[in-house]
Amino acid sequence: MEDRQVETVSTRALARLRQNGWLAGASCAAIIAVSVAGQVSGYVAAFACLAVLAVAAMAPGRETEAAVQPVRLVPEANPLEPLSAVHLAAAVADPLVVFDAYGAVVHANDAARRAFDGMRAGLSLPLRFRAPEMQSVIEGALAGDGTVLSVDYSERLPVERSYHVTASPVGHDTGLYVLVFRDQSEARRIDRMRADFIANASHELRTPLASISGFIETILGPARNDPKAQANFLGIMQEQTGRMSRLIDDLLSLSRLEMKPYLRPGQTVDVKETLEAVISSLTPLMADTGMALEREFGEGSFLVSGDRDELFQVLQNLLENACKYGRSGGRVVVQLEKAVSGGVHEVVATIRDFGPGIPQEHIPRITERFYRVDVETSRTQKGTGLGLSIVKHILTRHGGRLTIRSEVGKGSSFAVHLPIA
Template structure:
């Protein structure tokens, strides 16, 4: 451990020195104050006497300003005294420090404290800094009276630098004495300081080892004083702490391992509902770090009144309570909260809250319900049609060959549609079950797109569509499942043909970047309304149900595209303008 350069013993020594200095400074201040007061009083009496004498000389000359100015300068010559004669209105009539021509430019003195007092027939005194002479001055003013009428004021002033010089001469020996006293105290206390510091450092050094949980050394101290008693006490304390810390660390380690590896969020609270413990999963649920919960209440961290209500009920009934709650946030979560009340309180823990995340389970339940509903509806439609036409045929329609042939064609079409629907449902199920086991070979997207274009060449010509292929001639290699990627391109190109306008246009393009490749299929078709674009990749969702069924769509094509792209760690997106066309993009990470 690095010990402080300014240790306890030295601080004690400095404290004594400071006390000594303070005593000397107080003495200096008291003596200086006394001398200053005495000298100022003496200077004040001297100036007052001079002012009275000058007043007697000035009375006959008040009407002759030029002569008065000359006499005032003669009186003040060779002295430090400044003499000023002021009329009852405060105008300067004469001043020993100014020329006659400058008198009219001087400020009015009526508001000067000493002059104001003299104009009230009182002797005035003031100490202030003179801007004219640039020094601190003592001002004395006496009124010039004619019976009860004030004819003017005689003001004398003198710099008080002489007083300051006297004070300075007194302070010098005092400061010298103070410095000498400090030196003596420091020298006298050096031995004691070194000895005391050495013993304290020994205790501190071993205590630092104890703080690092190093119990290998004891504090060995000579003597029979308080430091010896402190060393022995610390040795006993270290032995006890070593044993207790070992036991606590063992228990804490077991609890931490359990809490940190739980899939459930766990929060322990005291009887005031202040949080005591919070495991990582609870941190994730509520967006708080365990290091930030000190002094926080349950409602501050969870920000959920329903949780507070459930805990209050459990505390009141003193029994375990369980209830399902909803947590709002970036993602709405469904949690099963169980509150366990501890009958025998573990230190300051009153109850334990366990949060089991039911969000995914509830989502899957809803997906299953929606999927079953959609599948039932989609299967019922072709089956109903097949059954109806079969019953019609059995009812005698087969005797009419043209009608019978038409009914059989409808049955065949519905059967094909039912087959496509079942095939798409099986494809989605296969993707979801094998998402982590999908083959990831190096495939050439450009080659796959060329194959799909050739595959749809007949339908493109039949619909009189123009295909603009902007895919570069070089290979576009990404890791992926060749068959599944082929199905993505087939589904996108199939939609671009189905929902395009007669003699419309399809544009294929690729954007290759270091992070991956984006393939875009753009058409000039009917487009997708803005309000439904966010649902276009949902299962069984159709923008125009009648047109989709007429064209043989199952409503699963784009859902399959989405699932396949997610299985490739990529994504699919759509941009569309109603009446102008749609732009579907799929991103393959490199």
């Protein structure tokens, strides 16, 4: 209110100054002329002119209606007004379907047409979505009081997708309603992975722990005075504690990798030198298993960007698996070469064994955590079920990949592809 009054007073003063400007101008001209003639000083002339202008601004005059009106700012037009509902629906990333009071589709955005085959104007939603939960939410929206309804819904084909669906009216008394499908498939998959991981980790730890607990009870009870049995049981307990220790180490390693999956390492690593170090570290294991190693290394350097310790872990894991699970073949071939794939120059390190091989149905899942082709064989070889999962995470972090080829009875081949530095 005060701002408006000040604005009005200022406007009135300017109007009066304009109306009495001829008198103020003439008076100032006379004062300046006298000053030039030397009758008064310049300072006195300036003050006299200011006084004349102040009197002119305060003097009464004829005020037009326009002069006393406060200045009003014209609001800008709403930038959303030119946009149509179709434009707004197209900007929504989630599938969105507008339907009428008969349940027929009026409009479906691009995301809805990609997610649901055959989604088009005129399609009956109750016929398209026959699941009871979708029937219920559509009927509730049509017969409801304008409240927002929601339900969880899953599409099985062509791939399983999970959605959280909300239904609500469009505006007031328009006769139109909208369904919005929020895709929750990735969140559901992560929840299942987390639950499976906890269950598998608990099982893997519980088994050796139960074994150790049982042997302790035996040593304290029936074998209290049997040194030979005690020595046997203590050996088994030591083996089981080693198994738990390896599992915990792998879990910690996997956890660290998952916390930094997109941090690209900045070092330069020579894959040939790293592979030679891995071979040297596993020489005792190859001697114990009777495996013969064959090298097929290309000429020159094999430099990649990465973390040497992590790449050492990848190559060690693959070579150790070849020695353990492919021992029936009697030999392992280690190849190192350069190749071009999809326009990308790569260093390719391949470790091949000639053991029993892996059935094709297991290959897509073999890098999952705790997934085993043969549970008994894996535990006999002191495997934790996390090795290939760690390999996959390290290679993802390095911008690389792992390719697996295998044929039952002829062995397996694991190839590590890394971009050349």
